[in-house]
Amino acid sequence: AQSVTQLDSHVSVSEGTPVLLRCNYSSSYSPSLFWYVQHPNKGLQLLLKYTSAATLVKGINGFEAEFKKSETSFHLTKPSAHMSDAAEYFCVVSDRSGTGKLIFGQGTTLQVKP
């Protein structure tokens, strides 16, 4: 069965410094992996997705993630944090049963300090 583990429940960075949000996955198949962002009282917005093409995936708002099969990781990075990046981030794997239902990590709250 597929699962994802987000290694940090809370990350705090200063504006202008790099962001690293860590995610490890478990899957018996080649997984489809996603990062979603959720701003307070809003829905989820897709940041990026990995579907077995390039291992380095570029997303919106300057975010990118690298799929590393040897480490079963899919960490999210951004070179320079902006105040508007403060939100909840979810690492997600798609169930490969054919339904496409998503399996979410517990989430990481990103705080950006001025």
Add this chain to the structure above:
Amino acid sequence: NAGVMQNPRHLVRRRGQEARLRCSPMKGHSHVYWYRQLPEEGLKFMVYLQKENIIDESGMPKERFSAEFPKEGPSILRIQQVVRGDSAAYFCASSQGSDQPQHFGDGTRLSIL
């Protein structure tokens, strides 16, 4: 080009009442998913529907919860005889296919008094 529309945004019910949550998918999307986000927890899959069919309801509680996606109109998630533990944010997502990205609505926040 409207996104996924959920209403109401906030819903307050007393214990024992019924709650109806509506979801209109994006134009051209015929696949709908419902997820629940309990306080201090991540999102959990509830049910997956295509037009007029329930494809996977493995995440739905066995009692009081039902979902439909009729040929015309929005998808409905219905909770009968609500209890305090049903308080949560309920999100709907739609896609063009089970292998396509899902687009989420802003959710319905259900509070049970």
